[in-house]
Amino acid sequence: GAVVSQHPSRVICKSGTSVKIECRSLDFQATTMFWYRQFPKQSLMLMATSNEGSKATYEQGVEKDKFLINHASLTLSTLTVTSAHPEDSSFYICSAITGGPNTGELFFGEGSRLTVL
Amino acid sequence: DAKTTQPPSMDCAEGRAANLPCNHSTISGNEYVYWYRQIHSQGPQYIIHGLKNNETNEMASLIITEDRKSSTLILPHATLRDTAVYYCIVTNAGKSTFGDGTTLTVKP
Numbered sequence: 282g283a284v285v286s287q288h289p290s291r292v293i294c295k296s297g298t299s300v301k302i303e304c305r306s307l308d309f310q311a312t313t314m315f316w317y318r319q320f321p322k323q324s325l326m327l328m329a330t331s332n333e334g335s336k337a338t339y340e341q342g343v344e345k346d347k348f349l350i351n352h353a354s355l356t357l358s359t360l361t362v363t364s365a366h367p368e369d370s371s372f373y374i375c376s377a378i379t380g381g382p383n384t385g386e387l388f389f390g391e392g393s394r395l396t397v398l
Numbered sequence: 399d400a401k402t403t404q405p406p407s408m409d410c411a412e413g414r415a416a417n418l419p420c421n422h423s424t425i426s427g428n429e430y431v432y433w434y435r436q437i438h439s440q441g442p443q444y445i446i447h448g449l450k451n452n453e454t455n456e457m458a459s460l461i462i463t464e465d466r467k468s469s470t471l472i473l474p475h476a477t478l479r480d481t482a483v484y485y486c487i488v489t490n491a492g493k494s495t496f497g498d499g500t501t502l503t504v505k506p
Contacts, residue, residue, distance in 0.1 A: 287441070313492060324485070325442070325496040374441050378492035387432055387492050392441040 284308060285377050287390035294365055295398055301361045302393045304331075304375030310355035311377035316348075319372040319392075331358040331375075365397040402486045404500045410480075412506050416473040420486030423467040429490045431462060433471045435482040436499070442485060445471065476504045 284307040294300050304314055312333045317325040329350055330338040337350035347369075349361040358377075362369050376389045403421040410416040422431065430449050434442035446453055446460045448469075453460045459472040473480055485499040 315492060315494070317496075324498050327493070327495060330493060372439070376442075376492065376494075386444060386447065387489060387494070388444055389434070389442040392439070394439070 285311075285375060285388045285390040287373075287375055287393045289393060290391060291394045291396075293396045293398065296366050297364055299361055299363045300365055300395060301359055302373055302375075302395070304358045304360070304377070304390055306356045306377045306379075309377075309379045311358075311379075312355060314352060314358040314375055314377045316350065316358075316360050317374045317376070319374060325374060328360075333358075362395065365395070367397045370395055370397045401495055402488060402497045404484070404486055404497055406498060407501045407503070409503050409505055410473075410476045412478060412504055413475055416471075416476040416480065416502055416504070418471040418473075418484050418486075418500050418502065419468065420470070421468045422486070422488045425466050425488050426490070429488045431460070431466075431469050432487050432489060432494070433458070433460065434485045434487070435480075435502075436485065437482045443482075445484075476502075478504050478506065480504050 286305045288303045314331040316328045318328050319325045327340050328343045331350045331352040333352045333355055339345045352358040372392050372394050374392045378387045430447050432447040433445040436442045446458050448460045462469045481504045483499040483501050487494040
């Protein structure tokens, strides 16, 4: 079946550095991908919609200059956490839908756990 | 996107059917119902989805009411490995709002 893969699965960085997380659709093309953030014991929170070839759409309260999203191809979206701080430590998850809207299946990646020291 | 309401927790005996309810009273006509589960520190695992007809796959069955305002996920023979947080979401073109889900605990 369709698979969405994220890399890295875990990353530890120093405060002030930037971290890039990749989200790939392995056997299908995804014009749209979604990025979520999940804090411990909380549900997933939608951060932004990543659109291939155009700017991402951010949810209210999510800083677009802090969380840079690039969707350069139909199989890859990247999330870069810029100037990371300890409060950015979280579980970041992406998703993508196969086929057309609501005709395919919505799959999620394995998640990337970011720890900022 | 429509929001969903689920009970915060449920217990189920191993080998028994687990029936997880979900209310989505504001669902619109073009939104699908999806069910996922999440085990600690992993991404959500797809279980099943549907529009208005009942659906069944190797993992579960999905029962959607005729008015589409609620649905039930059925795990026919729960095992200990089914212990997880189960999320019901409704989505149009993949953009989804997650509620708090139901923590299902399967007990021996």
